[in-house]
Amino acid sequence: MKEFFYTYSEREDLMAIRTDSESFSYKKLFELSEITARKIISIISTEQTYVPILSSNSSEFIITTIALWNLGLVPVPLNTRWTEKEISDVIFKNNLEVILFEKEFAVKLNSVRIKKISFDDLFNSHSESFHKKNNDEAVVIFTSGSSAEPKGVVHTFDSLANSIMNGGKILNQSIGDRWLASLPFYHIGGFQIICRALSSGCEIIIPTDLRFESIKNSVSNFKPTHISLVAAQLKRLIEEKIKPDKTLKVCLIGGGFSEDNLLIEAARNGWNPIRVYGSTETASFITAANAEEIIAKPNTVGRAVDNVRITISSEGEILISTKSLLKNYLNDEKAINEKIKNDFYHSGDLGKIDDNEYLFVDAKRTDLIVSGGENINPIEVENALLKIPSIKEACVFPIQDEYWGQIVAAALVINGSIDEEFLKNELKKNLASFKIPKKYFFVNELPKTSLGKIERDKVRKMFV
Template identity: 35%
Template structure:
């Protein structure tokens, strides 16, 4: 199945509509098409093959180059600029990249001839070449490496069809208006950011791209500009709520919602959002599904506190006997790069095993309990670290906290907490606090204070390194 090149379609049907805005420059779909044709010609001069690597910041040139890769019939390999040299080289080799374009501020002295800075790319001869007329739904549009908390990251293949059905599902859930403008502050090398770019092309919607999250800057944009939707993680939402509390500055009248991913949010923050008329749509998704596949309506945010919602229109969901979340969706990846056996190993009777454990309430709303591979069993009882961590992050002065399993001769395993905090607190105080909110067997008895939690390039806690500290 094919679909017309989305950029060509938008340039033909609404040429004067603003496609992208970085706060300094606005480009219509017609203007964007001309730039992409030029950049596609410059790409040809590099002879990159079918795949092009990108080390990109959230900026206008990265947006334009990404579209040039897609519209020239090539696949983007998104690389995380937080990677160490060794990790970057490993992913370059795994994806067999001949060329990786590098945003100038991200240039490293260790980069070899395969890496081309944006400055050198723009110094190539200007030209114009016809863009591909159609996108094949089965063709791989992008490759993103999963974060890999315990092993080497895997390259997730994302087709044009995956992106299309993800966008359609999101539109059916959030609704779509002709005036929608989506603020993109999430990194575009993550699916949370890149999916906004793809939706902009599919919907014919303006993407307001922002280089990084600075709360005062983002709040000013939401107040003064016609942004209607913003994707956030809990950290961002809490910062924005605190900023509005401090300044009293309300967002523009057309603002519709915060799309919240990356974890659930606490009731006090949701109550404040409701009081401030900031709708919050919580959601659940992954790199393998091109963003969210389950979402909670803003109107249900308080009644279904902690839930990520119900499956979107194109998603089927059920739980295994162990409570693992299984799903079917046309947004699901066709596989992993160079790992043909990996996806089949995650399938059971046509259902994809997410590795996440959850439960459904009587209304069919999904709650995420944790990762199956992170669950610990103490005296026959299942404990999910995320549940414990959410509780303790409400304790004053605790900045970060991670729970891991420690072997115990009596109980098999017991939870231990690693804590980053403003100051030390007596263990008994933290235990008593835990007893107020959790079953006693879930409450850690040991609290280890550290300066920081070990994290990978995507910011996820590497629990296996914490477990090693206990052995």
């Protein structure tokens, strides 16, 4: 289904990419991609298949991605926030042989012992002729690694296209709409911004960077019709009283927990927020809920979008069946067999579905704390902590204990000072005694992914 993303490749009248310094049409984009493919073929063997890219969001990234597609090669965007060691480990463990990179990140490749080609060198190299090749695989996106070693999720053109079609009613895309590239391209939410735009002839607006000021300026200056944000970004936009243009159709809110009140307030301010739930493995969102649904069904992540079937296992795990599921994990046959059984993806999340088919996500199975034989959901404890006005951020995790097996601990970012006895008394109003943390750690900040999700495993390792 590669042609799904090439539909508008001849349109000279249709804007494809816009940045602060440049803009060009769909025809120009695909012409540049073809020129780049000729340059790639002169320095990279097409036998290598998987080609990692270390780059910020840029027109060069998109051009290079389409160029690799033309050659039947598969782009593997790497997280630019990874350390030199993390990048080296991923490249080594997945037998990757060549990397394309933006010069800004050259320092992170010092210990990488494979062929390294900067964008500057690539675009200045000579050209060779090539024949377009087909490959059903479109991209490898690594999971965030917030609780385990990153795994390379292999998606096909079919799975990416099916995700877009499944969410078609939510996205409501039209030719000439404007997508703000507000999430990093190395995450599925960011990469799908490219794919959604290509599939419908939308303009991709690329901010100078993904800092808040750049996002804010792009919202004001370019008036996107479609935005995808995490809760932290949306919260700050509202706090600074930024309002979108009336042409905004939808603002997807994913990437982890988002407060009901935040989305309800966003709706009042014209953001048209849609809380979505999905994962790298599902090629982005598979459920959606607007503000009215959240008011009616507090904490819901919505109902399944078209062509998605969700069930709950006897153990409470969320199981998902849809044509947007991953093809496999890169170099990990065992993992795919564990995660997909009888056409259902085992999400690792615990949840429930009500009588009206609304899904509620409780926790990740691997995050559950078992203390004295009692199962404790850390998200429930975090929500109770966050109701206390002095607490800005909370992360709840287990500490091994000889008597209880595990005890509940909490790392907190607070305003001012707070007394542990006061904390416990406040929590008793909402939690059973066995759920109340027995240890508290006060920190200035909590480690987060680039999407603003607290990295629970890293927090635990700080104190265990």
